[in-house]
Amino acid sequence: MKLLTGLVFCSLVLGVHSWFSFIGEAFGGARDMWRAYSDMREANYIGADKYFHARGNYDAAQRGPGGAWVAKLISDAREDIQQFLGHGAEDSLADQAANEWGRSGKDPNHVRPDGLPEKY
Numbered sequence: 001m002k003l004l005t006g007l008v009f010c011s012l013v014l015g016v017h018s019w020f021s022f023i024g025e026a027f028g029g030a031r032d033m034w035r036a037y038s039d040m041r042e043a044n045y046i047g048a049d050k051y052f053h054a055r056g057n058y059d060a061a062q063r064g065p066g067g068a069w070v071a072k073l074i075s076d077a078r079e080d081i082q083q084f085l086g087h088g089a090e091d092s093l094a095d096q097a098a099n100e101w102g103r104s105g106k107d108p109n110h111v112r113p114d115g116l117p118e119k120y
Contacts, residue, residue: 025066032059032067033074039120047113048120050098054111055120057102068103075099 036056040049053075060071079092079099102108 021064022066022069025064026070027066028063029060029067029070030074032056032063033071035059043116043120045113045116048116050094050111051108051113051116052120053095053098054102054106054108057099058105058108059102061103061105071099071103075103 033056036052036059039055040052043052057071057075059067061068075096079096082095083089083092098111101111
């Protein structure tokens with residue numbers, strides 16, 4: 001009985017710890033997504049949006065499952081809003097491809113446009 005009680009207690013403690021970790025990753029991932037968006041606005045560089053999509057998703061996903069989850073949530077919500085407002089479906093598909101590229105851990109520089117300042 002003591003063994004069973006100990007196992008239940010340990011699993012609860014580990015479960016709570018993993019939730020705190022997940023939530024921390026999600027908040028950090030949201031900051032990564034915001035930073036990529038802010039950099040994209042600051043750079044104001046034609047043709048660089050796919051790079052910033054990929055970079056934000058990449059940075060967020062590197063934090064762990066919580067970061068990847070929030071990156072997908074934010075990316076999907078943004079594209080849904082864009083489509084609702086009547087922006088091009090083709091551009092949305094290209095954005096989602098860049099989002100997935102970054103979330104999958106692939107190098108965001110693959111979609112980096114020539115001439116984008118090294119600051120980004």
